[in-house]
Amino acid sequence: MQWAEVAGPVLGFAAGAGAAWLLSIIRRRRTPATPSSTSAAERRAGLASRLDAFKHVIESADIGVFFWDLARDSVRWSQRHYVIFDWPAGTPVTHAMFRQRVHPDDLAEVDATIKTALRDRADYAMRFRLRLDDGSIRYVRGSGRVDTDGNGRAAGVNGAVIDVTETTIAQNATRQRERELAAIAMHLPDIICRFDRDCRCVFMSSRIMELTGQAPESYIGKSCGDFKLPADVAARWSAVLESVMRDGAPREFDFTLVDQHGSGHFFITRALPSFDPEGRVESVLTVASDHTERERDARQVREDGAALRQADRRKNEYLATLAHELRGPLAPISSAAHLIRFSTDRQVRDKAREIIERQVAQLAGLVNDLMEVGRISAGKLDIERKPVTIQTVIDHALESARPLFEQKQQPVAYRLPPTPLWVSGDLLRLTQIFNNLLANASKYSPPGAPVAIDAGVDGDKVVVHVRDQGIGLPASVVDDIFELFVQVHATGIHAQGGLGIGLSLVKQLVELHGGCVTVSSEGAGRGSCFTVVLPLAAQPAALPLAVPEAPAVVQAPLTVLVVDDNVDGASTLALLLEALGHTAVLAFNGVDAVARAADHRIDMAFLDLGLPDISGVQVALRIRATPRGRELPLIALTGLGREEDRHLTSAAQFDEHITKPLQLDDLVRVTQAVARRCAGRSPV
Template sequence: MRWSKLAAPALWFLGGVASALTAGRVGRAQRPGRRVRNERRVDLASRLDAFEHVTDSAGIGLYFWNMATDTLTWSQHHYAIFGYDPALPASHAMFRARIHPQDLDTVDAAVDLALSSRSDYLVRFRVQLPDGALRYVRGSGRATYGADGRPAALNGAVIDITETTEAVHATRQRELDLATVAANLPDIINRYDRQRRCLFVSPRIEALTGQPAAWFLGKTHEELGLDPVLAARWSAVLEDVIRNGTMREFDFAHVGADGVERFYITRALPSFGPDGRVETVLTISTDHTEREREARQLRLDGAMLEKADLRKNEYLATLAHELRGPLAPISSAVQLLGLSDQPAVREKARGVIERQVAQLASLVGDLMEVGRISSGKLAIERARVQLRHVIDQAVEASKPLLDARRQALSVELPHEDAWLDADALRLVQAFSNLLTNASKYSPRGAPVAIQARANGKHVEIKVADQGIGLTEEAMRDIFDLFVQVNPTGVQAQGGLGIGLSLVRQLVELHGGSVAVHSAGLGQGACFTVRLPLGRPQADLPLPHATPTPPARGLKVLVVDDNADGAQTLAALLDALGHQAVTAFNGRDAVRLAAEQAFDLAFLDLGLPDISGIQVALTIRGTARGKQLPLVALTGLGRDQDRYLTQAAQFTEHLVKPLAMDDLLRITEAVAARRDAGTMMQ
């Protein structure tokens, strides 16, 4: 029979004792036997009062249920736990009314099992008070049985365990929260005991090491097979925290299961036991790989900037040296022209000026080429060309220097024709730079060789010398911009340190590569260029300029705010048989173009009042100026400058200084069209 269906309880034992205590009075004339019994009753009552005080103080509520008489008695604290007025008579219904509905079946099952098995019962359940508050209770009891074997009484106790239960729940929730945080944080959280054994590690460790968290438990870093140096660092930090009870921080690097090196900052925090000693050590390892990589990159960038700044200073000093070099003989030649009337002397001075101006123009041209390539604005014009023609042109360009230094040049080319899909002019520039470099850094009389061999779909061209050679460090940097070998030493050969950088970039624009090898200082050097071969095609010789007689009789407008430049060009035009008119600002140029008929005009772009672009647009807006050939002659040679002159309908864009070949070409073409009755568009 279920206990919930039995009769209501009664405190038969305690009630009987209480009745006995209140039944008789002990008088003076009582017989000795009765007096002893009364003393025992008083002693028992005193003991029961003490027992009830102890149970109430301990938070224990007592109940006594006589199943036969269906009477129930609760102690004072029992009423308090269940939230009832002690004046109310206790009943089984009152007890069940306070049990949380979800716990009724649990309580019934525990008591029924105890009755059927004649054992004690112990059950935890919740008490729900009228105001909605919950109390956690632990109930226990034992049944007594009658002669017929049926339960006669059920006596027991209830204890309010709310505070303890809530503390346990709070602790468990904190543990769950910590576990959730540890599982989702990128940090690795560990706890170690005083023997430095791992007590806990967050699941994040598996993603980094490939081992589950359980694999680490109970092991020291040495037992985990960690790198001995790193394991010793961990041990030292943990020992220090355990010994001194203070937080420690350290950083370390570790290669994970994915083979990637990561960097961590670890904080080790002491946890103290009741005795004040460090009981465990909690460590939090934060991955700061990205920050470390950024810091390393910043250090690397700083070193590179410092190196670049050093190179810049060296370059500026070299540039000043290279510019002063041509300027000195030009200045001397100018003075010589003013002091001597002898034709031979004047011709020699003219030759000096011409050569040095060409050198200056070459320096500026190289700088412009580097700028175009570095900004990705240099376009190469590919065509089918023979390697033999490219090498021949490069040798021809380098021959004067080789002859001047009495250096024999050996050329070895493939027997069969090797064709390239390339810009012949740019490759000639690259190979002539390599040959010139080989000559400059070789002693006088030392041979230079160029050798080409086809290899499958590529051709390899080697330029070798027996010169000063290169160190390992020099070979690493030799193709960088503004890098020179022995820029200021006894073997310095001048230049801006851009020739080999140009070679590399021009070769790479053709889909090729260039490398250098040297056995060391004094052992010479060999530069190897590797280029893709193109399909064979009929032999097409490289175009070259054909000397033509200068044009005659043109009327030319020369506009430049540099009076020396304008007047010198005008004098040169006059010497060639033309009539030159000069203007030193834009407004005068516009006025002269409107007043006079010109066959050709050279315009500087950087004028003091209005720009050369505005001058051109104004001239083009007049009837007379629509067909006038306009040549931009300027120090501005960037792509954006050329776009502007093209938009302003300039016929041609030339960069100062003006080469004689260009002057002859332009004046001849203008004269030819004029004589044919047409003008250059």
């Protein structure tokens, strides 16, 4: 089919883009009207000549033109039209053949569009797909105009088709890429953007809304300067984008931004170029990752590192002090033991015994302070709150500290109001607070220097001052004096020993009671004043009457199983039991202990927990599994005094948990209780 064969019908086509454009050109370039004598053949030849002149324009635009004759149901196509539909040139074409080429999924829409155009005598334009014989898909854009006959009926359709496959595939790929990017961005905590060649935003992830409160769509088409960023941040963004566009190389930068709630965020951003087929940068993808937590953690790590170095220094000082403090009691204990061994003088032996008892008490106090601090730090120290007067607390504390003041001949002045000042607290722990403060005042005051304690009310608070005229505190250490293991005078002429635990313990116990403690000093050599503030409590309506203790019952002889892998510890406890009139059965490991309990009719057992073969808990469970051992009193005597250790022995059905060293009073109390149980037991 010649190109000119469809030229005539095309002239009547105004809706198709290519043909309409061609028609306008023809009309603009039309020559002046020919004389009436010009024949029709000459006019057709002139028109064909002009059409040939513009044929290359249509073909270069890849436009296929057609005319569909409705009466004959025949379609005349241009050469380009055959190429687009992949049919041999000159093949007779019908509308049914055209429909066979249309993709089945698009056929209904194409039929409906053409039907509507024929009914309304209207122009149409649509996009649809062709499915070729080899199964490939081609995207086209078709348009047409309905021609009518003299009666106004539809006679045919002039139209054009343009192959838009490459453009559509590129657009689909772009849209698919943006959909994938959006899908990924929805599940990422990062802020993802894409900028075009003009550095304008073409995509923004939804994460931006959490940060700024603005919808992602509000950023589309805007540059960084329009994002309402701080001027310095916007300038940095713009400079990085321009650099990536210019150089085609990725860039990384960081910035800080305050979100809509006023919280600061630290971002690290990667700017990545995307290239077109010619290798030019067509867009820049930015991924801004929120590293606020990581930066905060890094800062915390740096701060923790400094704190750890400080703690390590204090630990080393503490260990050195602990070694010194432990060696102190050990030396007189060792000497006193030698005196008892070699001296026959009763007074010397009694003096040595007193030394050992005093030094052991000092060692036990050091260990107990350490355990107290550990329990408080772990939040496992329970205090029993009851109404108590501050006068009672101070009286108990003065009674405990009196030997210190008498030894150094230090007068103590105390001034307490006549009206009881009530607080809600644990009498033992409150007494411990003021006992430590009074002992501290005595320790760091010279012999004969007075110490004062007074109490009063300030609003709804009870305020107690402990003053001394001792060596005082430098201003530089006042803020650190309550820290654990801190000793202002650890060495030198003012060194008084100790582990630096007492004041830390005071602070934590005061805070457990809802109060606070502070210290003030006018400087070195000018004394110190510790101030404790506690909440004032209402006076109770009535106090329970004290029930007098029952008189001590004379002990009956007991047979006691002593289990400890420390031979000296087990042997000395056995000697103490025998001195009290009891019989001791010794075992130095767990298996032997279970055997001794089965072979001997014992009345009670002291069990160490850390045995070399099986633990004391396992020993207790095995003893409890026997008929005779179900009611046997079991006492855990161990160096393990943590709260979890006590829970463990309680679960193993121990009757009591006592930490070493065992005090004589505890030994007498426990054996008396067992003796009373044995006395009340019916004989078998």
